[in-house]
Amino acid sequence: MSAHKEGDPTTLSRLYGRSKGKALRAGQQELVDTLLPQISVPDEGPVDSRTLFGDDRPLHFEIGFGGGEHMATRADMLPDHGFVGCEPFVNGVAQALVHIRDDRLANVRLHMGDALQVLSRVPDQALSFAYLLHPDPWPKARHAKRRMMNDGPVEMIASKLKPGGEFRFGTDHPIYLRHALMVMQRHTDKFEWLCDGPKDFLTRPGGWPETRYEAKARRQGHEVWYFRYRRK
Numbered sequence: 245m246s247a248h249k250e251g252d253p254t255t256l257s258r259l260y261g262r263s264k265g266k267a268l269r270a271g272q273q274e275l276v277d278t279l280l281p282q283i284s285v286p287d288e289g290p291v292d293s294r295t296l297f298g299d300d301r302p303l304h305f306e307i308g309f310g311g312g313e314h315m316a317t318r319a320d321m322l323p324d325h326g327f328v329g330c331e332p333f334v335n336g337v338a339q340a341l342v343h344i345r346d347d348r349l350a351n352v353r354l355h356m357g358d359a360l361q362v363l364s365r366v367p368d369q370a371l372s373f374a375y376l377l378h379p380d381p382w383p384k385a386r387h388a389k390r391r392m393m394n395d396g397p398v399e400m401i402a403s404k405l406k407p408g409g410e411f412r413f414g415t416d417h418p419i420y421l422r423h424a425l426m427v428m429q430r431h432t433d434k435f436e437w438l439c440d441g442p443k444d445f446l447t448r449p450g451g452w453p454e455t456r457y458e459a460k461a462r463r464q465g466h467e468v469w470y471f472r473y474r475r476k
């Protein structure tokens with residue numbers, strides 16, 4: 245029997261891939277040492293706008309931000325909103341910190357680690373947006389329960405979103421796409437698919453900045469699929 249309770253959102257944290265890659269450049273290491281502690285999500289307590297930003301601004305939550313391009317661009321577009329980004333990979337966190345410093349973003353908080361541990365501390369109905377962009381595909385069927393798009397995480401996202409809040413999901417992976425559609429089909433009581441036409445999901449919607457992974461997928465000639473779901 246597996247030691248992991250796969251698919252359980254509280255144990256997915258043990259299953260993500262590498263958290264270290266290339267050695268950080270000196271400037272990146274300095275940002276990790278100095279800026280990251282200033283804008284990290286606190287280790288305890290509720291994760292909401294009042295605790296993080298001192299007011300009731302709309303709150304966005306990004307799971308696995310990679311290099312942080314999408315999060316930083318959205319935060320720049322919406323300076324009166326608050327953003328929480330989670331990513332276990334230190335090189336990605338360092339890249340996000342460069343964006344946050346260069347763009348002088350005061351409305352972003354980071355967690356270097358598992359998104360679901362932080363999401364579990366978000367009060368119900370506290371989020372306006374949740375983003376899951378190009379999650380790790382875990383393409384083998386026997387690893388399907390490790391995918392972030394599964395009933396446990398999707399139910400958690402649903403409970404944290406306000407009615408009318410939006411869940412955005414993107415992938416270029418055909419197996420993941422099929423899996424995700426089946427999962428979301430089980431949660432039509434909670435989510436309405438915002439689809440403007442038969443090929444709507446082939447075009448990146450406005451206000452959805454390109455991610456690094458998405459750009460790479462396009463360079464490789466892959467089709468990319470974009471999904472927006474409104475919390476009922």
Ligand SMILES: C[S@@+](CC[C@H](N)C(=O)[O-])C[C@H]1O[C@@H](n2cnc3c(N)ncnc32)[C@H](O)[C@@H]1O
Pocket residue numbers: 256257260261262307308309310311330331332333336357358359360377378379380381455456457458
């Ligand atoms: C394929 S990459 C995509 C990164 C980014 N969203 C993009 O589109 O460029 C998937 C990311 O999810 C992160 N990840 C995996 N498991 C995670 C977890 N439990 N919590 C937060 N991030 C996670 C990985 O470290 C990786 O950076």
